[in-house]
Amino acid sequence: MWDRLRSDHCLGPNGILAEIDAEGTDEPIIAIASTVPASFVQSLPARAHALGKRVTFFDIPVTGAEKTADEVTLLMHGGGEKAVFDRCRPAMDAVAREFLHVGDLAAGQVTKLAIDQILWIYVSAHFILAVSVQNRRSRSLLVSQYPGSRLCKAVPPYSVGTDLISRVIPSSCMATVRFLPLRAESTSSLVGA
Structure with a gap:
């Protein structure tokens, strides 16, 4: 059930990828902030490509709770391309006390x-x-x-x-x-x- 819900949320007809324009000039970046299986995160680029979508993924599962979110003291471990990580750093620094790049796509989940x-x-x-x-x-x-x-x-x-x-x-x-x-x-x- 959870696999279907995760897939529908990202890849379904009303999911995140449905909103992405395949003809757009910019390649959107989708950050997966949920704690999900690494295999799910690793499957996303190929699944998006199969749908004709150009998109870059990185994973940033969050460590913290509502209080740490309010205090902007969350901890995020990012997995994905380093260039994408660096490009997204200003946005992540706005919500996390530490935003660490730990490796390839899904390395955040493993960490x-x-x-x-x-x-x-x-x-x-x-x-x-x-x-x-x-x-x-x-x-x-x-x-x-x-x-x-x-x-x-x-x-x-x-x-x-x-x-x-x-x-x-x-x-x-x-x-x-x-x-x-x-x-x-x-x-x-x-x-x-």
């Missing part, structure tokens, strides 16, 4: 994916630490209140220490990562209580 994966590694590390700290506390509480219970056996007696987290997250990033402790009550759903 955005890598950044998102790194972010989620940090989020996962935080979750592992928070759950392991609570796991240790919860197990101690369970063993003291319900010795020999099957529930105590469901909560392993091990935990992940902060030393492991410090090996997962570089020290240069630790200042930006905040670990929020879970309350003991919030772990009951994790251990099936």
Whole structure:
């Protein structure tokens, strides 16, 4: 479904390319700011050519949110021809704090994916630490209140220490990562209580 919607938006009868005059003297530039599969972005030039449209594409998936858009502090990683990138820089500088050329068409998508994966590694590390700290506390509480219970056996007696987290997250990033402790009550759903 998403592939069809993306294709219709760009290539369909009411899409972006339908508005482009094939006889025009200027070759329009279309910047794909959505986070989409790299293969989709790479397919656009050939698909536009098949429709008789002369157009240049580059991809600039955006990193940021509504607040960063309002504050003009978005981060964009552009993939495409360097000359096109340089030509579009004034427009991109108006909406982004950084506009970086990272390679050929679709390289922006790949870079955005890598950044998102790194972010989620940090989020996962935080979750592992928070759950392991609570796991240790919860197990101690369970063993003291319900010795020999099957529930105590469901909560392993091990935990992940902060030393492991410090090996997962570089020290240069630790200042930006905040670990929020879970309350003991919030772990009951994790251990099936």
